[in-house]
Amino acid sequence: MSEETESTFIMHVLPKNKHGGISLQVLDVARSLGERGYENLLVFPDEDDDDFHSYAADQGVPSERLPYRMPKEFDSLSSVLSNVMWVLGFMFSVWSIRNEIKETSPDVVHLNGLLVLQPAVAAALEDVEIVWYLVSDIYPEWLVRLLIPFVNYVSSEVVLISESNRSYYRQDGRDVPVIPGTIDMSRLTDGTVSGERKRDFRDTHGIDPDLPIVLTLAKLNEVKSQKSVVEAIVDMDLEVQYLVAGPKQDEQYATELEVLAEREGVGDRVHVTGFVDDKAAALAIADVFVLPSSGEGTPLAIMEAMKTGTPVIASRVGGVPEMLADGDAGQLVDYGSPGELRDALNRYLSDPELIEKHTKAAESRVCQKYGIQSVTNDYVNVYESL
Numbered sequence: 001m002s003e004e005t006e007s008t009f010i011m012h013v014l015p016k017n018k019h020g021g022i023s024l025q026v027l028d029v030a031r032s033l034g035e036r037g038y039e040n041l042l043v044f045p046d047e048d049d050d051d052f053h054s055y056a057a058d059q060g061v062p063s064e065r066l067p068y069r070m071p072k073e074f075d076s077l078s079s080v081l082s083n084v085m086w087v088l089g090f091m092f093s094v095w096s097i098r099n100e101i102k103e104t105s106p107d108v109v110h111l112n113g114l115l116v117l118q119p120a121v122a123a124a125l126e127d128v129e130i131v132w133y134l135v136s137d138i139y140p141e142w143l144v145r146l147l148i149p150f151v152n153y154v155s156s157e158v159v160l161i162s163e164s165n166r167s168y169y170r171q172d173g174r175d176v177p178v179i180p181g182t183i184d185m186s187r188l189t190d191g192t193v194s195g196e197r198k199r200d201f202r203d204t205h206g207i208d209p210d211l212p213i214v215l216t217l218a219k220l221n222e223v224k225s226q227k228s229v230v231e232a233i234v235d236m237d238l239e240v241q242y243l244v245a246g247p248k249q250d251e252q253y254a255t256e257l258e259v260l261a262e263r264e265g266v267g268d269r270v271h272v273t274g275f276v277d278d279k280a281a282a283l284a285i286a287d288v289f290v291l292p293s294s295g296e297g298t299p300l301a302i303m304e305a306m307k308t309g310t311p312v313i314a315s316r317v318g319g320v321p322e323m324l325a326d327g328d329a330g331q332l333v334d335y336g337s338p339g340e341l342r343d344a345l346n347r348y349l350s351d352p353e354l355i356e357k358h359t360k361a362a363e364s365r366v367c368q369k370y371g372i373q374s375v376t377n378d379y380v381n382v383y384e385s386l
Helices: 021-035 052-058 077-088 090-104 117-125 141-154 195-205 226-233 251-263 279-285 300-307 338-349 352-369 372-385
Strands: 009-013 039-045 063-066 108-112 129-134 157-160 213-217 241-245 270-274 288-291 312-315 331-333
Touching: 009 021, 009 090, 021 039, 021 052, 021 300, 021 372, 039 052, 039 090, 052 063, 063 090, 077 090, 090 117, 108 117, 117 129, 117 141, 129 141, 157 372, 195 279, 213 226, 213 279, 213 300, 226 241, 226 251, 226 338, 241 279, 251 270, 279 300, 288 300, 288 338, 300 312, 300 352, 312 338, 331 338, 338 352
Parallel strands: 009 039, 009 108, 039 063, 108 129, 129 157, 213 241, 213 288, 241 270, 288 312, 312 331
Antiparallel strands: none
């Protein structure tokens, strides 16, 4: 790799063309790298209907949609058919991406996520340096076992999002750097959210201003496990309301959550908003943030809550324990345990001193460890070592 960063061109490959943690993270890193003289191109699959590639371009980072897609879980006939089409179109995708690589001549192809396989094959065939960033721990063990030998073989450098994922991704004994997720702190403006904005947000979504608010800011799907929060708020010491803010990625799961809330007698206290434009307002009105996921990397939503002073309760998965300093900057619970969630919520809502202790530690930690400049330094070190 040349020491002249002005000539270093990074092609960042995304697994989805959707607004979400990994997309925002890569965009923020690319913008930060651009300020240091790196050239960047964000590449997205063309199968999704979202327009994050356009948003990235509006933020000053060139973006491109290419004909590749992610394989699906074998959980329905449509997913089986989709995977058949994925196999049949695999080499066409590789050919198209190879042409893009030949035309743009990146110095590094930076892959984000385990399943960006067509871009990986294309970059390997073009003999381009590959940095493969392994993120969440949501894949079945057999799939990780199957793919990791290929990942290790083609990559110039494998990067993990958290130390806790080292064994999961079978990197024990290998000199593999760990670079956490990041957030551009300038995106977060909780301190400037006016009372009027808070009232407007409450009024828009029918939120009672007199009841404590428990917030999950995430896509609505089984992995994020919002149903466990609904179960947790039943029979709490205090009556609370649950704000579920995020795109309804799984419509069936969203319906099941609303049916569960009605059956448990809390339907009038569960507010499912779908995608929200004003995340800062949602965080500003929340008393507690909860993310009870079955698997994570270093979630952007937790960083947002930490930065804005909202106390965090989250599952003990992926890089979350490290983010929350093993319980010193937030509360950790086992995945799939509504009883533990209920106890943690009761603890926060009855102990303002604990909230103050944890939120102060969380804000300091997220700024020092997960700030964009610190993480960009880590990426620069990786690129310069190739």
